[in-house]
Structure formats: structure tokens, C-alpha cells
Amino acid sequence: xxxxxPYLLAFSVLWxxxxxxxxxxxxxxxxxxxxxxxxxxxGMIGIGLAMLLLWYSLPAH
Numbered sequence: 937x938x939x940x941x942p943y944l945l946a947f948s949v950l951w952x953x954x955x956x957x958x959x960x961x962x963x964x965x966x967x968x969x970x971x972x973x974x975x976x977x978x979g980m981i982g983i984g985l986a987m988l989l990l991w992y993s994l995p996a997h
Contacts, residue, residue: 944991951984 939945955977961968968976 938996940994940996941991944987944994948984948987948991951980951987955980955984 960970961973961976
């Protein structure tokens with residue numbers, strides 16, 4: 937059995953894992969302010985779920 941688009945699946949799972957694993961999300965020198973961490977994590981979960989839905993909706997080769 938072949939997995940359709942394994943890179944898209946892996947990338948979406950990484951987005952979902954990145955939203956729950958680190959304690960603080962850092963971007964560059966300044967990072968994301970503490971009060972916006974929850975919003976950033978919610979956005980990352982939304983992006984990961986959207987990519988997972990895209991992967992699921994793709995036809996098998």
C-alpha cells in the first residue's frame with residue numbers, strides 16, 4: 937500500500953506537533969510575545985488540520 941503524497945502528510949503532522957510540543961514559540965530575534973502564544977498555536981493547529989484535510993481529499997494515484 938502506498939501513501940498518497942507522503943510529504944504533505946508529514947508536513948501537516950509536523951505543523952500539528954509543533955503547535956503542542958514547544959513551551960515557547962520563537963521567531964527570529966524577538967519571538968512571539970507571550971500574550972500571542974495561544975493565538976499562534978491555534979493558527980498552527982488550523983494550518984495543520986487544513987493540510988491534513990487537503991491530503992485526505994486528494995485522489996489516490
